[in-house]
Amino acid sequence: MKLKRWLPCLDWAASYDKATAGKDGLAAVIVTLMLIPQSLAYAMLAGLPPITGLYASIAPLFLYAIFGSSRTLAVGPVAVVSLMTAAALGPIFAAESAEYLGAAMLLAALSGVILLLMAIFRLGFLANFLSHPVISGFISASGLLIALSQLKHILGVQAQGQTVLELLPSLVAQLPSVHTPTLMIGGLCLVFLQLVRTRLKGLLLGLGCSKGWADALTKTGPVLTIIVSVMAVTLGDLASAGVQVVGEIPEGLPLLRLPTMDLQLAIELLPAALLISLVGFVESVSVAQTLAAKRRERIDPDQELVGLGTANIAAAVSGGFPVTGGFARSIVNFDAGAKTPMAGVLTAVGIALTALFFTPLFHNLPHAVLAATIIVAVLSLVDLQSLKRTWRFSKQDFIAQAATMIGVLFMGVEIGIIMGVSLSLLLFLWRTSRPHSAVVGQLPGSEHFRNIERFAVIQSDSVVSLRVDESLYFPNARYLEERIIELMVEYPQCQHLVLMCSGVNLIDASALDSLEAIAERLKAADVQLHLSEVKGPVMDQLHRSEFLQHFGGQVFVSQYAAMQALDQSSVAQAARAVHA
């Protein structure tokens, strides 16, 4: 039982049969065909030799199949994490150098260790601090940034930089030296791939093709592009004409070897590794949860940390770079009918066979084609509409989202994400420091009390009820003091003030001091403070102080009970009773 908890594969391996194997096998073939160009392309995006993309798609898939809890997640190099790898290493080492590769492996190792530590200390909740608007802003801006960074391959020029501010001038300066044959190939691929993605399925369906076939044919677009472009380059000898191609790729499986072991470098890369781990984990868990929900399966976020952690360590010791669960490929895997992580194992076998026997086929594959594959893939992640939706729903979320985007585009991926998270938290703190509060009255015919400004309610002359819609803690402690001073000016006949605490989820030491000051001041003005609807945990806490003994008022279980007790006893009520 205990072992099963740590090895989710025992769950499905026990009942694995031929029928499932058939389904997994078919899915593996489709994912392999999709993963080969993606792996080569994302390695290029990460600043690494293309073969490392294949390496990063072998061992990690085995490990994830053993330790991961999702049945259908497809692990490997993904766009955003590759971009973050390039952003971390690009400024330190020359692209495609041995040092760069060693550092990329170290980054994967660090990321793996961080994920495993998060699993051991149950820190998966840290991923929750990346809010949805921040993630959405991060993905969109990364998509734009990646597309921009790949333009140089389409144009056949050199360009450097990690941000829009660096990339754009660098590209513009190179415009005069655009390499026409490269641009032709790249441009054609871009247009073709975009048409395949957006139009082909509809066209095929319109021609009477079945949905399954239409889906399958649409997926072959990138493979077809690669075959045609390799043939064109080979036949036209375009490589000699200056079209940049992948070139010689060493055949064979990756050798097991350790990443660069350099403590200084490890410390330098730690922040990047931390962000890569968090972003990768969030992306992966989101996909895994979405897919699991469709088939009423469950995933265990803590186990996902183990799966992704071991996958990254596998990448680190087999010549790879940071990996995580990819969105597009997982959906393809799921749609193609994968039932268990065995599909991932079979995909790894497919990639391994490719690395062993088929790498010469990629010699004449142009960089421009890989770049076109990346651009079309990442532009589909860009969702500028969501900015509008967020703006409408919450200005604060919008600020966090926009800041993340601006940060990523103009200051770099790491700064962008840190800005987004910090702003989200600061805006929340700022908001709780100026809480909403409402004077409440009784809804006629009920025991319920609501805001006098929103509902037609009954108010007492002598009892004022204030509902504070926030936990009382230090940033807003003084606010309550001021609000109550104003209230006493507004209601001069007030004899009892009831603080309705249904929205108060916490009272800290500063707020307790404030409450004591408020009770004192009210007493001096002949007004008695009471509390109502204090929640259990808050009540427990008040019992640990001396406030309840000293403040002189009562704590009522409900606002209605408070009103019944206090409005009865007041002089005003007595007077009304006499008149009635």
Added chain:
Amino acid sequence: MKLKRWLPCLDWAASYDKATAGKDGLAAVIVTLMLIPQSLAYAMLAGLPPITGLYASIAPLFLYAIFGSSRTLAVGPVAVVSLMTAAALGPIFAAESAEYLGAAMLLAALSGVILLLMAIFRLGFLANFLSHPVISGFISASGLLIALSQLKHILGVQAQGQTVLELLPSLVAQLPSVHTPTLMIGGLCLVFLQLVRTRLKGLLLGLGCSKGWADALTKTGPVLTIIVSVMAVTLGDLASAGVQVVGEIPEGLPLLRLPTMDLQLAIELLPAALLISLVGFVESVSVAQTLAAKRRERIDPDQELVGLGTANIAAAVSGGFPVTGGFARSIVNFDAGAKTPMAGVLTAVGIALTALFFTPLFHNLPHAVLAATIIVAVLSLVDLQSLKRTWRFSKQDFIAQAATMIGVLFMGVEIGIIMGVSLSLLLFLWRTSRPHSAVVGQLPGSEHFRNIERFAVIQSDSVVSLRVDESLYFPNARYLEERIIELMVEYPQCQHLVLMCSGVNLIDASALDSLEAIAERLKAADVQLHLSEVKGPVMDQLHRSEFLQHFGGQVFVSQYAAMQALDQSSVAQAARAVHA
């Protein structure tokens, strides 16, 4: 009217009369006698020539009298701010040098500008982010640190350092070279001042002395100590024997001159200036509010920013250093009967006369006596008991308080306060990320719903009600999803889930996505999600999204209304009705 808002002095100056002047005059004499030794001592603590303490107690008092809103606050050099000044400048310049003084004046100027900017942009609320436990920890630890830093003057040795870790070894290393005459003077003063503070009043009252006289005599302790010690040093020629004395003090008023104008230095000092401004503002406003409440006066925190800001700028251009409202002297001022800020003006005149004519009297005043004055004053601020109270009330507040103390003592005042504030905020965020929630049922005989684990309540078979005691925002968005999955396992017959939102003060975009996912999942399990007691501002926000149109449930004004509607319509209720 508008002018009066910015010049609170117009308020009292209009009706100023002889009687008030008499009371203010008496208070001014007493405060002047108290302020002279304190000013000299705090200048020494700040690492400045003693005369600058007098300078810092002249012009700032005039300015505060014009712009400040408190009637009785006494402004000038205070212990904690002097310590912070020393901590900021000590590592950069040699104590008592001209550069040190120029930088101290710059620090006062920066602090004044920051306070005025805070007034203009209404940023006074920033001071609320210093929670009470952090302030209390900061003051106690500063008191201990100041006392330790002054021990060298009592022992007549040299010692350096900004933290306990630096000061203590430095002092211990110097123990063999203790200067006996200095130690005799310092030790006697310490014992005498401490006895005066703790015992004299009781003794005098026991001897039949009136309370007023007992108070007044107790206050004369420090002045008496100074007179006796100056006479002893002069008569015994102890200065030649190696007892460190104040020495030559230039007579006359401070010349108006600008602080060091060095942009580089200003940027370097900015963080320190910011903290000095915040701490000074908090200390000052707390005292002012306490005193104002006693006489039913009001102070305006934003106007206090103007008062303290102009006071600091006055200090900056008249050879002083950062000042703020002092706790002890304000209480003395209040108790001595001061009615208006004119008492402050008269105190300034008294100090000015001292600077003009009486400085030669302080030539033979030993440093040890000033140090004893400081130590007795600051040790009274140390409140280690409060750690125990905080521990009992809230572990999180305790952590913040303890961290502040440890930070101040061992890492320096600035790091300590930053650690305390950051920890307070992080602990709050951590707490809100794992919210309390409770399944609720109806209190018999009422329309009120409470936690089923704390109250004997009535539950429905088919309707489960969950109260979430926290705003729903990104760090806890996923938590709710998991809680509800657990709940559905626990209550398999559940047909309606009502989320009681009385404790939900905010729903952000991430939580909205979670709510949508929850509604979807519940629908798939044939459970309908509903909301109840949603507050106005949260409702407004939900209306700006499409959630309310899509989630399929209802929003009930109260939990009772939800129960009435849903429990009626459920099959279980119908079955029960048939059986009944």
